[in-house]
Amino acid sequence: MIQVTDFDLRLLRIFKTVTDCGGFSAAESALNMNLSTISTHMSDLEARLGIRLCERGRRGFQLTDGGRSLYQLAEKLLDSVEDFRAGIGTLQHRISGELTIGVVDNTTTDPHSRIGAAILAVKQRGGDLHVKLEIRSPREIEDAVQERKLHVGIGPFRNKLPGLAYERLYSEQLFLYCGEGHPLFESAPLQVEVDDLRGLDYVSRGYMREARELTATVDFRIAATVYHMEAVAILVQSGKFIGYLPQHYAAQWVDQGRMRPLRPDLLNQRAEFSLVIRKDREPTIATQVFLDALRAGKSSDIDGSLT
Structure with missing residues (x-):
């Protein structure tokens, strides 16, 4: 994912929310999405990146090593995007x-x-x-x-x-x-x-x-x-x-x-x-x-x- 699109940013925000909430089900309310839609978006992100981000099963929701690394990168990127939006607003008063x-x-x-x-x-x-x-x-x-x-x-x-x-x-x-x-x-x-x-x-x-x-x-x-x-x-x-x-x-x-x-x-x-x-x-x-x-x-x- 060399070029980051608005769709990619949306997927990353969903991924971050799911991680912050501790799982797909717990994120339904925060995202205002049903479980199947969240699952589809997470699968789309994994497909675009070519890596497995999380595991779901008897042990509950867990990030993979790649998922933990992506979370840190996504957090920095999304913060930068938000700071950029706020900065543009400042320039425009x-x-x-x-x-x-x-x-x-x-x-x-x-x-x-x-x-x-x-x-x-x-x-x-x-x-x-x-x-x-x-x-x-x-x-x-x-x-x-x-x-x-x-x-x-x-x-x-x-x-x-x-x-x-x-x-x-x-x-x-x-x-x-x-x-x-x-x-x-x-x-x-x-x-x-x-x-x-x-x-x-x-x-x-x-x-x-x-x-x-x-x-x-x-x-x-x-x-x-x-x-x-x-x-x-x-x-x-x-x-x-x-x-x-x-x-x-x-x-x-x-x-x-x-x-x-x-x-x-x-x-x-x-x-x-x-x-x-x-x-x-x-x-x-x-x-x-x-x-x-x-x-x-x-x-x-x-x-x-x-x-």
Whole structure:
């Protein structure tokens, strides 16, 4: 494949998506294609290259040595094509190409989050832009930005990875909650004794160091580990678990009388939200407009310098 055509690029994008998803079936939703169509396109790519790219069978989807090498080459090529499209847009003073954003789950109810407004600011500039918004854990966001799979990420990042620039945006208040039916639900929030919380079934978020940081005051019994905020809410609403939730997110159930905080005067924390980009990646016009819109919504007391 000496001359790379638009059709070749399409096949390479399909191949990359299949690989990223871990198999043909898993890629159906991401590609909006049925299994037979994906299989046909993969066969077409193998025929054009003259190499076997992957194996399917009892051991699941696996790339061959040639497939792994092609994946690395395809990733570089597709990044270059996207950078070229964005560069042309810059020369023409218009927004084009793709804007890929990674955020953690359940931030939409946070009044400090300006993600929707920032996307609106980009779209109002017009142009031929495709927006891709992904919900991931903080570490997944950092890894994706590092690997150039995302232009920008937003989340509560604990450690600064080399090669990435972080900028503080806002903070999120979290309290410890119990649900209707829990033994402590009928107690007044401020009258619950800390000793009464010891040994209670607690929901820990796997991507946070809660086992060490949030259970230091109280010896909770970690009875469930989850990786999404909604999962914490579901378990708390069962009436059998307690867990930390953002105040803005839990407010809907508190207002309905289905949740209540426990000792909010003592058991609370703040999660610092930051945006993250690669230090060595020149922002496209779309990325810059998005970042500027986010910065415009920051509180005046927040230091917005990139570090």
